[in-house]
Amino acid sequence: MNTLLGYRRIAEGIDPPYDHGAYVSTHRRAPKRPLVQIAHTLSEITGPRLGAEMVGAGDTDLTRFAGGEALGERIVVTGRVLDEDGRAISNALVEIWQANSAGRYAHDVDRHDAPLDPHFSGVGRVATGADGVYRLATIKPAAYPWKNHYNAWRPQHIHFSLFGPSFATRLITQMYFPGDPLLKLDPIYQSVPDPAARERLVCAFDIEATVPERALGYRFDIVLRGRSATPLEGDAKGGVR
Numbered sequence: 001m002n003t004l005l006g007y008r009r010i011a012e013g014i015d016p017p018y019d020h021g022a023y024v025s026t027h028r029r030a031p032k033r034p035l036v037q038i039a040h041t042l043s044e045i046t047g048p049r050l051g052a053e054m055v056g057a058g059d060t061d062l063t064r065f066a067g068g069e070a071l072g073e074r075i076v077v078t079g080r081v082l083d084e085d086g087r088a089i090s091n092a093l094v095e096i097w098q099a100n101s102a103g104r105y106a107h108d109v110d111r112h113d114a115p116l117d118p119h120f121s122g123v124g125r126v127a128t129g130a131d132g133v134y135r136l137a138t139i140k141p142a143a144y145p146w147k148n149h150y151n152a153w154r155p156q157h158i159h160f161s162l163f164g165p166s167f168a169t170r171l172i173t174q175m176y177f178p179g180d181p182l183l184k185l186d187p188i189y190q191s192v193p194d195p196a197a198r199e200r201l202v203c204a205f206d207i208e209a210t211v212p213e214r215a216l217g218y219r220f221d222i223v224l225r226g227r228s229a230t231p232l233e234g235d236a237k238g239g240v241r
């Protein structure tokens with residue numbers, strides 16, 4: 001019989017708590033009772049796997065949409081998707097969504113009084129190559145206000161969703177930009193307890209990824225969960241955890 005390994009549990013301090021004092025809406029949605037940890041099931045450890053077949057023409061370049069060029073500062077966002085053991089994860093679906101260069105989402109519920117851009121959808125997707133590398137061209141999003149507290153502004157950010165080799169490796173996160181003065185005031189960014197983990201949410205300017213005459217390059221590597229340790233042959237404790 002094949003032994004299926006579960007995935008490692010997330011270490012303390014990496015993920016934000018469900019209820020974070022300064023992030024007001026977490027109070028309503030956080031569980032009120034302690035969580036019950038259950039073993040990973042077969043359907044979490046296996047697929048269905050989503051990858052390159054989900055990516056359509058134009059999905060990797062958000063700088064052009066509906067027959068025109070989006071307004072704003074063009075950027076390239078690239079990096080590697082790795083597991084916790086540093087192995088490249090190939091054919092992982094990377095999806096992004098973001099505000100435009102005026103800080104407005106092309107979404108019905110966004111009522112921010114900033115202009116929409118008819119040539120910017122704000123959504124994109126790409127699959128990693130054999131070396132785990134992804135690359136997207138987009139527009140640098142602007143900061144936007146939100147109602148969390150008086151004069152609250154989200155730092156410039158891009159939302160990321162990743163599907164790795166299984167549902168247990170699904171990751172939804174946000175990427176921030178270096179030097180943003182709003183980071184120290186943002187309850188969402190600050191809700192990540194470990195300062196080193198927080199830093200990993202900030203991309204790095206990269207001249208190598210910069211396209212001459214076209215777009216500044218930013219590097220953002222992403223680590224998905226790794227498998228639990230490989231059990232020794234015949235180890236009765238090996239298996240789904």
Ligand SMILES: [Fe+2]
Nearest residue numbers: 099154157159
């Ligand atoms: Fe956002």
